[in-house]
Amino acid sequence: MEDNQPVAVASGDEINDAVKERSRDQREALSGEPKCVICGRYGEYICDETDDDICSLECKQTLLCRVVADNTQLPPERLPGTDECVYVRDSDDNSGSSQSLSNDQSELLRRKLEIHVKGDVVPGPILSFSSCSRLPQMLIQNIEAAGYDMPTPVQMQAIPAALSGKNLLVSADTGSGKTASFLVPVISRCANFRLQHLPNEKKKPLAMVLTPTRELCIQVEDQAKLLGKGLPFKTALVVGGDAMAGQIYRIQQGVELIVGTPGRLIDLLMKHDVELDDTMIFVLDEVDCMLERGFRDQVMQIFRALPQPQILMYSATISPEVEKMTSSMVKDIVHVSVGKLNKPNKAVKQMPIWVESKKKKQKLFDILMSKQHFMPPAIVYVGSRVGADLLSNAITVTTGMKSLSIHGEKPMKERREVMKSFLMGEVPVIVATGVLGRGVDLLGVRQVIVFDLPNSIKEYVHQIGRASRLGEEGTAIVLVNEENKNLFPELVEILKSSGAAIPRELINSRYTSASVSSGKGYKKRKHGY
């Protein structure tokens, strides 16, 4: 995935490490960045006394004056006391699950929801967030406020298992709620740890989440903030393209969670002294991608800098090789999988269309101009950065519709702006490379058009997964021709198992039949499906 390669960008801001004195010295906040609660500029710092984002010493002063003027009685550490905030069930087991289900009931529930578990002494699934012991009450309130009435199947099993301290390798469909299934235990363990320790102890990071792209990191950090609101739980985003000075300052002020891409994190750890000896949870989101060449060495370097943390690994696609690699990283891994491994989300209707390369653009324009077929907002996946820019321009010129591109070569500010206008509904179609292919929750998107098939079927599974979140129906139109011949056998297999209509050219291709009949892991099947 060329666009997901780690980036180490040094911007001008990083050279200037001095804390900003005045509000006017601070820059404007970019979309998605924290804002100063006083003046609205970039909230580069956190006010220790109030936990608010502030841009400079000047605004900190104003903030503290206001607090005093309001006669607000702030305790030294504005955190609720342990008994106000943490509800611990009477239970002397350490499973994290309420134990309200018997073993038989747990087994029945797992069978019904296709939850598969491999490993020793794994707590049973939970039926509600509140039945899960050890979750701080405030966290349960935040979960409810986010509209999560019930845990999804992956959350039912992964949350109690993670809370019991197990190392996990979790696989579940795209859009099935995997993010909260690691954030809930991370937030719970971090908040409970802080509440049990003296407030004046130095706050070193307690957890770390690594993801392959900046967009995914931003999203994971946003969700972590939402779920951790009101708890002793602060986050730092460590991604390329943003000033490192702000990132390191935030960490030094004391955060519980670091969310980052491996490249920038290594860069930061090499240049600055970040104490990681309290880090007790290490999460690898999109683990199969994180253990591919290009990321693996950096991930391992970071992992080795940590003091034997609990490790939680997630993806919608996990191969036997990845399983093997994870087993060599840590012992005693519990495997949790929901549904069928490595298959696309059933809620996405796949529509493959055979079209020769030189006619692909026209076919795309036809789709985008068809009232029947175009379902905005839609995302078009292409194979290269240049291709993304050219195609988005061509869409605008030919269809008259606003279209923007997003890829790894664009500056972070522009990437944030493109995402914002897309998610706000100002742009009906964006053209993206693999940088938006994994993990990103593009709420509202119900259509994906795969203009260039990616290099592997697992990336395809992730890309079309953007068309459906949490079981809502979506469509994926896939343009395919002889150039994608190396993927034919697996693609046909996937399309067949999803019940999609398969173009005759694809099924009759000698590349499909050759592999099928050579018995390379594929069953011989009838043509003309």
Ligand SMILES: Nc1ncnc2c1ncn2[C@@H]1O[C@H](COP(=O)(O)OP(=O)(O)OP(=O)(O)O)[C@@H](O)[C@H]1O
């Ligand atoms: N229990 C829940 N109830 C309602 N909505 C939920 C629940 N859990 C998660 N969601 C929402 O479901 C959507 C998909 O979740 P998420 O992005 O975590 O999926 P994912 O499994 O990580 O997908 P991907 O593999 O594509 O990264 C998000 O919008 C999230 O806010």
